Amino acid sequence: MGQKKAIVLFSGGLDSTTCLYWALDRGYVCETLTILYGQKHDREVRAAAQIAQHLRVKQHVITLDFPWLASSSLVDKNQQIPDQPMEKIESHEIPSTYVPGRNLVFLSIAASLADATGADAVVAGPNAVDFSGYPDCTPAFWQAATQAINRGTARGVKHGVEVLAPLMDLSKTDIVKLGAKLGVPFELTWSCYQGGDKPCGHCDSCKLRARGFAEAGVKDGAVEN
């Protein structure tokens, strides 16, 4: 039996890069899928390209042009990305950075690619512990999406497609620890929601990342540089 093949949803952020390293460590032959959807932080896509090149894994990059995604402050240039206190982030209220149906659409596209290329697994990096209240980062959603993929694709029906979310039950601190163990080049990853040259330090994503590194006792090369 040959090696199993995985499609990894890969933004170039801390979480999806850790997922990619995790899947490689588990022995999967990986291809990455990076999706542009008008996000302000398309800087992350450069990060993704650098990391994919570093690992010599095949990278698929696609662009979605869905005008209605501008309802999200992650996309709409007229909306500011909020600077919220940690208590608010942890309340798990859905914030303005929520992108309608993003993980559902992303997983479906990854499943389409898995179907077309005969992959055995789809891997992505949602986590239900330190997250921003997004409904599409929960185990309940993930289970339902797994069913949909396995009933609605030829590959799923005939062979089965694993839908893996290795970070689902980890805190950001645990993710940093896992990444450090797997040798993730943190300095190449990009998490900030803003489109600047350096992480802003104020968005949910920067705050959750900073706390994760601090609590793990690991130096964040992306911030230090």
Place this chain on the structure above:
Amino acid sequence: MGQKKAIVLFSGGLDSTTCLYWALDRGYVCETLTILYGQKHDREVRAAAQIAQHLRVKQHVITLDFPWLASSSLVDKNQQIPDQPMEKIESHEIPSTYVPGRNLVFLSIAASLADATGADAVVAGPNAVDFSGYPDCTPAFWQAATQAINRGTARGVKHGVEVLAPLMDLSKTDIVKLGAKLGVPFELTWSCYQGGDKPCGHCDSCKLRARGFAEAGVKDGAVEN
């Protein structure tokens, strides 16, 4: 309480046009979503635009550029669309015209639009009786996709989104009868998989359509003109 709002996946074919008329007849305020994905028969999109204009419903048109969809003979110009006998079509083997994960991706995008615009329902036209063996046209898939949409979108979690497939259990003959009752302008609809000016009469879609009209005893204006 105001009228309910629906997003209708709308290709301009017989089935999705019948769905659109069905949803309007049920009292939904409808917006249509038409998706180009490199299909040879993008002629259907002209049909969709004509019908949407005729009905004065809002039409969203998006284009997906996923290179791997060229595994399908519906997309790849180097593959012929097969001319199969009816017994083969009815065997429900997955044919070369299968587009990997198409309905999963389409439904997810429709759910994203429903999420962004606050719609109450997503409507689409799969049917599990007279179809070409596609795995994404089955009640099992539809049920799983409904769960995924209701767990993985803000609108689904907070309010619920109906995922309606009014043609699921109808034969093509019954669909023609329903369309005739609802006043569907058959002459404007386009079902053929080929990109020609007139329906080819040889693809699965033409054959299923022809039999449906013949058995319903209804004249197909699209073929006669």
